Amino acid sequence: QVHLVESGGGLVQAGDSLRLSCASSGRAFNTYTMGWFRQAPGKDREFVGIINWGGMHTFYADSVKGRFTISRDNAENMVYLAMNSLKPEDTAVYYCAAHSTSYDWLKTRADEYAYWGQGTQVTVSS
Numbered sequence: 001q002v003h004l005v006e007s008g009g010g011l012v013q014a015g016d017s018l019r020l021s022c023a024s025s026g027r028a029f030n031t032y033t034m035g036w037f038r039q040a041p042g043k044d045r046e047f048v049g050i051i052n053w054g055g056m057h058t059f060y061a062d063s064v065k066g067r068f069t070i071s072r073d074n075a076e077n078m079v080y081l082a083m084n085s086l087k088p089e090d091t092a093v094y095y096c097a098a099h100s101t102s103y104d105w106l107k108t109r110a111d112e113y114a115y116w117g118q119g120t121q122v123t124v125s126s
Contacts, residue, residue, distance in 0.1 A: 002026045002115040009120035012086055016124070020081040022096030022117055030054070030074040033105045035113060036081045038092035038122075047108040051079065059106055064090075072084070072116050086124045093119040 003025040012018055022034070036048040049060040051070040058070050072079040079096060092117075097113035099105075107113065 002032070002098050003097060004115055004117035006094060006096050006117040006120040009012070009094060011120045011123045011125065012080050013125050014087055015111045016086050017082070017084045018086065018097075018122060020083070020094055020122070022079045022081075024077040025096070026077070028100075029067065029077040031102075032098040032100055032115075033102075034070075034072060034079040035099070035106070035107065036068075036070060036079075037095045037097060037110055037113075039095070039119075040070060040092040045110045048094070050106060050108070053102070057105075059108075060106075083122070085087070086122075088124050088126045091122060091124050092094075094123050095119045 005023045008020040034051040037045050038048050039045040047061050049070045051058045055072045067085045069082040096117045099113045099117040
């Protein structure tokens, strides 16, 4: 079992920055690929970005590439999403998620992830 808890969301203005955190329980955090997703009301959960188990590789959705940065600290069982130049269309509930598949780690669909946090709200005003 893996328990994930997001934090760091809030209300910001367009152009501002936020850093989201995801704390993980469990003894094997450094074996998990970690992803970030977001979901606005009435819309599907969409992929934001992903970081591999060792933190050496990342991949981002086109909508956030160049603005968002994923990092992880395996010693602290933490993964982060640093968001810069926020736009109103970034408004959503942001979720961290985990999967343990090593041979095909770059997964961008929500149904490919086994573990999810409760989400944290990010609201960007214009």
